[in-house]
Amino acid sequence: MTERAATYTEVFAVREYRYLFTAYLLSLLGDQLTAVTVAYLVYTGTGSAALAAAAYASSYLAWLTGGPLLTGLADRIARRRVMIGCDVARALLIPLAALPGVPAPALVALLFAVNLLRPPFVAARAALLPEVLEGDRYPVANGVDNTTAQIAQVLGFAAGGGLVAALSLRGALLVDAATFLLSAVLIGIGVRARGAPTRPEGPARGGPSVGLRVIFTDQRLRAYVLVLWVATAFTYAAEGLMAPLALQYRGGPGTVGLLLAAAPLGTATGAVLLTRFCPPRTRPRLILPLAVLSAAILTVVALAPPLWTVLGLLMVAGAGSAFGVPLNALFGRAVPAEFRGRAFGVAITGLSGLQGLAMILAGLAAERWAATTVIGTSGVLGAMGVLALAPLWPHRRSRPAAGPLEHLRMTSTTPEGSATASQAANLR
Template sequence: MLAGMTVTAAPPQATYREVFAVRQFRVLFTGYTLFLIGETVRMLALSVLVYAGTGSALLSALAYVSGFLPYALGGTLLLAYADRWPPRAVMVGYDLLRAVVGVVLAIGVLPAPAMLALVFVTGIPSAVAASARTALLPDLLDGDRYVLGRAAFGMAAGGTQVLGFAVGGVLIAAVDAAGAMWITVVTCLLSAALIRFRLDDHPSRGGTGGTGVAATWRVNRSLLARPEVRSLLLAQWLPPSLMVGAEGVLVPYAVEAGLPDAAGLLFTAVAAGMLAGNLVVGRLLAPERRERLAAPLALLLGAPLLGFALLPGPVTASALLAVSGFGIAYQLGLARRFLDAVPEATRGQAFGLALTGTMTLQGLSAAVGGALGEVLPPTAVIALCGAASLIAALALRRTLTARRWDAPRSAGTAAGLRAGDVRQFPDHDAH
């Protein structure tokens, strides 16, 4: 157990039916799904528009990954506003901003470099909007329902990635890239209207004093100074981020295997594994079992990638990648622990810091993987990324194996828990 941890009993296992029975969650989930659809189409369409305007593969690639760097910048400068502003206003405001940007991109009045600059600048607040959305989730769902709500968000992300390449490609072929960009505009407006008129107005958490940038830096330092928070952040960041480096060379791997069209299958396999992991682990495992299996599932992220050292064909490679993607469900075993470890007044910023670290490290890992692919065979790079993820999971084993609760020690305790007496960690500092 980590220092200062109180032995608690696991809450009753929830079901997805119970989660989606909460109307406010359905509203938030639908808005998030619309956001994902719009972002997937935008990335594909912008990449096509930039390539058509410049003929540059580099600029096209930058367009496709244009969300990483702005997110990291917003996460280090503006996260304090995730707690200072009401979450509904933040989400609606960002949806409207995305809609305006989509209109400008769709009508084609800007050259390609200006398009990239516009997407970069307007993407900086994305970290604040994402943090506000994630921090609102535990206000809507309690106990194990919160963990399943996180799993449902993960499944939405995985499902969107599974369908995104195929559907986005069909849309662009049918209505061209500029026409597809109007779909992003529509999804933004639908999401904004849904959140504004169907989601209850939750108050801001207040956050801390000082300017937004100063408060962001101060709270980030405070969160990272907490050993429990820091260890849980590292446990969420490192194993999956190091695994993502392998994705940077999946296209070269498919080309070297003589099946360049198989690259889409490989990316889809990872997303399908993520989708299955969130579904199976979230639905079939009891809360205490999820926490107990967090460490083995984290090892599963990197271990299958070692098989690429044996030069597998695309079918075997897809299976290995799907198993690796399944391992991302280990984060469900950390969800409640992280929520309980951070102060409620800065919960939005804490979730934003977790998301910012994820986006930043995954972007850097993919870039490093691509750079290694210039001097090493793709299979060697993928195996190295798997080994790095495996080593990180082993190094974080103490954090991954600690649990929030143990089984009740007496019949009286068990009866109390069945009556709904779920005890949390004692409040921390600023709670």
């Protein structure tokens, strides 16, 4: 590991990453535009807030189902082909929502089907990046992706409203479809064709249980995922309480927008500081302290400080949650290539499920207690949870427990019962 952080120029000098990044940005914008536009289309057509909420929440539900079932495609099929296939399928499905007379329940089901294609796309891209980027370019690129995702979330919401106003709801959906089609074209042009990560009879056999075994039988991977899940769940609970928090401070929609924007802005800033200005050797040592900080700082919200202080606390919590950027790089490099798609699928599926559950529980708690009290309590519990996991965190000199992973490889053999040459090389 080098002492100097890679520069953005060095990251974008990699031709494949330039195309992957542009395609990723288009897919992010397309996801946001689709969710906003279809949810609005459902609401204006039915007047049902419940159906509109179901349409918007389909992205979370899709991860809970598509994550376990479909992310394994990234280990069975060439990852470039998986990404192109997902984008093309989304580009074909979305225009169906623009057809006149489509009933609202069908629109919700259609959006759910579109969102089901996101897990295999994300898993394939995450599994491919370590093969595209060498050295410190990989963690720095993770920081770029993280910052881009935060900005794209805000721009996607704003662009969705602008497109609806300028082009009508159905015209906006056609633009959404075009983003996915262009993403597929860019991946096809700029990403080098690679074979499937494993032979069909190799470790690609098996579903999400393989990803779970890979993660939870390895000391490092288990610690990485548990810290990510626990810290993120308790800090993410606050995001579901921005509306009641704004009302507690006698604010309106503008206040809600400011509160929602504070944490993503902090995360984007923290990602830049960690990847661009922090030496590579230092980043792993900051993961646990930042994970604790991301939750612990929210305990001050329980005191119901002035609104400007709450905004600052949310920004600091967001900056602390940037610990996920170097953690993602550690995780991606620690997982063997042939299991990477399913491992990322398990990690992201669990993350999405816990985030959704945390928001629901926080909302239920806010029915009885003030939003500031619930957020502060969530911060305390999150900090305590991360500290409880600290003894599991691998020390720099500890060696990974490779036995379970080797067993998985050894059981993945050719029909004759002998390991392939590539798998034998992996055992070394």
